[in-house]
Amino acid sequence: MIGIREKTILSISVFSFFFAAILIAGSLIKEDSLYVELSNIFAPPGGGHIFGTDWVGRDMLVRTVKGLSLSMKIGLLCSVASSLIAMVLGVAAPLLGGKVDIFISWLIDFVLSIPHTLAIILISIACGGGLQGIVIGVTATHWTSLTRVIRAEVMQIREAEYTKLSRRFGKGNLFIAKEHVLPHIIPQLVIGTVLIFPHAILHEASVTFLGFGLPAHEPAIGVILSESMKYLTSGKWWLAFFPGISLIAVSMMVNSIGKNIERLIDPKTAYR
Amino acid sequence: MRLNAENISFRYGEERYILKDVNFSVGSGEVVGLTAPSGFGKTTLGKILAGYQRPESGRVTIDGAEIKSKGYHPVQLIFQHPEKAVNPKWKMRKVLAETEMPSRELLEAMGIQNGWLDRWPSELSGGELQRFCVTRALSEKTKFLIADEMTTMLDAITQAQIWNTVLGYARLHKIGVVVISHDQPLLERICDRIVNLTACSG
Numbered sequence: 001m002i003g004i005r006e007k008t009i010l011s012i013s014v015f016s017f018f019f020a021a022i023l024i025a026g027s028l029i030k031e032d033s034l035y036v037e038l039s040n041i042f043a044p045p046g047g048g049h050i051f052g053t054d055w056v057g058r059d060m061l062v063r064t065v066k067g068l069s070l071s072m073k074i075g076l077l078c079s080v081a082s083s084l085i086a087m088v089l090g091v092a093a094p095l096l097g098g099k100v101d102i103f104i105s106w107l108i109d110f111v112l113s114i115p116h117t118l119a120i121i122l123i124s125i126a127c128g129g130g131l132q133g134i135v136i137g138v139t140a141t142h143w144t145s146l147t148r149v150i151r152a153e154v155m156q157i158r159e160a161e162y163t164k165l166s167r168r169f170g171k172g173n174l175f176i177a178k179e180h181v182l183p184h185i186i187p188q189l190v191i192g193t194v195l196i197f198p199h200a201i202l203h204e205a206s207v208t209f210l211g212f213g214l215p216a217h218e219p220a221i222g223v224i225l226s227e228s229m230k231y232l233t234s235g236k237w238w239l240a241f242f243p244g245i246s247l248i249a250v251s252m253m254v255n256s257i258g259k260n261i262e263r264l265i266d267p268k269t270a271y272r
Numbered sequence: 273m274r275l276n277a278e279n280i281s282f283r284y285g286e287e288r289y290i291l292k293d294v295n296f297s298v299g300s301g302e303v304v305g306l307t308a309p310s311g312f313g314k315t316t317l318g319k320i321l322a323g324y325q326r327p328e329s330g331r332v333t334i335d336g337a338e339i340k341s342k343g344y345h346p347v348q349l350i351f352q353h354p355e356k357a358v359n360p361k362w363k364m365r366k367v368l369a370e371t372e373m374p375s376r377e378l379l380e381a382m383g384i385q386n387g388w389l390d391r392w393p394s395e396l397s398g399g400e401l402q403r404f405c406v407t408r409a410l411s412e413k414t415k416f417l418i419a420d421e422m423t424t425m426l427d428a429i430t431q432a433q434i435w436n437t438v439l440g441y442a443r444l445h446k447i448g449v450v451v452i453s454h455d456q457p458l459l460e461r462i463c464d465r466i467v468n469l470t471a472c473s474g
Contacts, residue, residue, distance in 0.1 A: 161357045162356070162357055162359045164324060166370065168322065168344075168348065169345075169371050179359075183361035
């Protein structure tokens with residue numbers, strides 16, 4: 001028998017393994033594995049192609065894995081960048097206080113008040129579209145809730161006696177941020193980064209699907225999905241179904257990793 | 273050197289004044305007791321002296337000059353609860369080194385065992401932690417020490433050991449000590465004079 005804690009750790013490891021496997025497999029797929037086979041177009045799932053083939057006979061499983069790994073890399077980049085922003089702003093706001101705190105809180109409310117998808121599209125276009133546009137767009141909209149969490153946490157630490165003592169010992173904001181605050185917020189940062197990831201890839205895919213994200217020649221999931229729309233009415237359901245369900249599976253998987261890490265770290269639930 | 277509090281008034285929000293035109297002073301090497309019943313502003317006065325709180329009016333000076341708010345504060349306050357005054361994510365060696373690493377003799381005199389330096393705060397008892405907090409405050413830059421119920425949670429023997437060391441150190445380095453306590457016998461035993469806050473404020 002294994003306990004709940006072991007089960008949680010097992011689930012984190014299995015999902016992380018899958019995550020790494022897709023990422024690596026996708027990166028190893030070269031252009032020539034995506035060969036065109038015009039004698040075998042629109043093959044339904046089964047037999048040699050378990051996800052079927054597309055309108056030029058390319059294997060949908062290979063395309064899906066390739067697309068997922070690209071989306072996941074973008075998602076990773078976006079979530080790490082978002083949590084870096086969240087870390088800097090969330091720590092700076094309470095420590096600098098006054099006008100800085102008011103401004104950062106206002107900025108959080110401002111960004112949160114615009115619908116994400118709309119903001120990403122606008123920022124992405126303004127930044128020249130493509131990979132850089134989508135990364136900046138997703139990053140610029142996903143730091144807010146984590147910043148709030150960290151700001152609240154730092155406010156508590158700021159009021160703690162040991163930080164006040166540290167100031168009386170002549171230590172500045174930078175020392176306090178690095179030595180006193182950072183060790184306390186690392187768990188929040190880790191969980192936050194993991195939990196931003198599913199949002200990031202879903203938003204990237206949806207904006208790309210709408211045609212404002214990655215260009216059509218990139219093998220991203222969003223591109224595959226928007227192409228498949230053309231053939232959906234003629235009954236080629238597998239073109240959209242498998243990539244779509246894989247995307248949702250990946251985001252649910254990462255979400256579960258984040259929730260499980262949180263459960264392990266949080267003392268309230270750690271040994272339950 | 274002389275630490276002076278001149279006409280200090282303080283109140284929380286718009287409530288009644290807990291400190292009203294309080295004058296208080298302590299000289300280098302002097303040990304002054306500060307006593308009053310609960311709620312008469314002993315701790316608040318201590319916090320004002322150490323720069324943790326701004327008085328509504330009045331000022332705190334050392335030899336007539338106001339204390340700079342940046343840099344090492346020459347008046348150090350030792351809190352009542354050591355477990356809150358130590359970052360739980362720091363090992364004890366780092367806690368001590370935040371001011372300056374104390375000498376081996378001082379550590380020994382305070383009864384700090386060498387093995388404790390590599391422990392986490394949660395692995396020490398309140399009394400053991402308080403020795404660290406006191407030692408940390410005894411740096412060369414400290415000119416005045418405010419001990420707010422510093423040894424209240426300790427047993428008599430440890431109390432005696434800590435006070436012996438602190439008072440010895442204070443005498444040697446000409447540090448002025450303000451002892452805030454309810455413990456009348458303790459005050460009578462160690463203080464040069466005792467100030468009752470009830471008499472100072474209205």
